[in-house]
Amino acid sequence: MNNKALGLLAAKGLVIWLVLSLAGFFAGEKLINTLLPFYETVTESASNGYIADIKIVEDDIVFYATALTAKPITPERPPLPAGSTIQSSISVLHALVPIVILFTVILTWPAHCLKQRLYLLAISIPALLFISATSVPIQLLGQLEIGFQNAAANAGLSREEPFVLTWMLLTEGGGRWLLPVLTGLASCALVVKLTKP
Amino acid sequence: MDFQTFRFIAIAAILYGAFHFAYHKVPDEVLSTKIYPNVIGHFAANTINTLTPDRNVTVKDHAIISKAAKLNIVRGCDGSGVWFMLTAAILGFGASVRHTIIGFVLGTLTVYLINQVRIVGLFYVIEYNRAWFPPVHTYYAPTLIIFLIAGFFLAWTRWCSKDELATDSKEA
8 A cells, every 4th residue: 555545544534533423423323223222222231220211311322220139238237228210321433432443443444346345244243233232231230330339338338340341441441442443453354354265 | 463463462461561560669659759750740741831821830759739730640541551551552563673762752742741731731631611621631632632643653664664775776
């Protein structure tokens, strides 16, 4: 790739980023709405003990978690009773960030033929589901865990950090940017291999 | 996926995780009273005061303060996530030691400058229209920064490959 082609690729990427960002800002809620049942399924699977009801309220994705069984917080504290509902939330824009990054990578990738472009579009769906599953549901569960951690700390007790909280901190620190970049690159590399003559 | 790509993705992901966990060992107090004011805050405040002297911005611990606005620099808003990502990618690429060191130094400077522009920009956003802060802070800025850093990485890998090719042909 010569300098001119590289410059054109960068310009293409910038335009794609801008278009996707604006589309997400003005219409991203529709996409997130479509993903809500998926978020609920993943959240329930990852939580192992909540019924998940996830809705968009104003500009936030709100997770209403109903405990199926009593949830222990610390050994010394009374547990969260079964049947009680607690909630956490993240903003819709927050959830859109990895999606914008993923599609910027995939759409900027210099496809060499129509077949490659179609494969890229096809692979973007599982890639989207993968980064959605590893970001929003875990962030929502992690927010609940932060509440439990704070409750334990306020009572002067220590509580072991659960995996969802560790993962949430990892993704919030920048992992939710790295994940779509690497997923996008892996998807593109896979498509190049699949479409090699 | 070929082995090179898989190796790059695996190394970058592992290194990123290692950097992240090391960063979380640094106490909040050290970040907010020592690192943020000295590394980020004063430079950003000087920039704002140079561009707009009437703001008379001061720095108190992790906060950049003027009469009309206050911007807190908190864990994660210091550019660390992008820096870790770029460093992990540079180390995972497997270039020569010389190229890796140059990439790390230039990459660190690039991330720092981009983050300073972001901090100064966010300060003016708060001052101008507070309602614009959430979308700029959580949505537009992170995705644009990732794009710019990806651009830097692409340019660096291109320079590495060209340079190594030139060295190889000289040796041949």
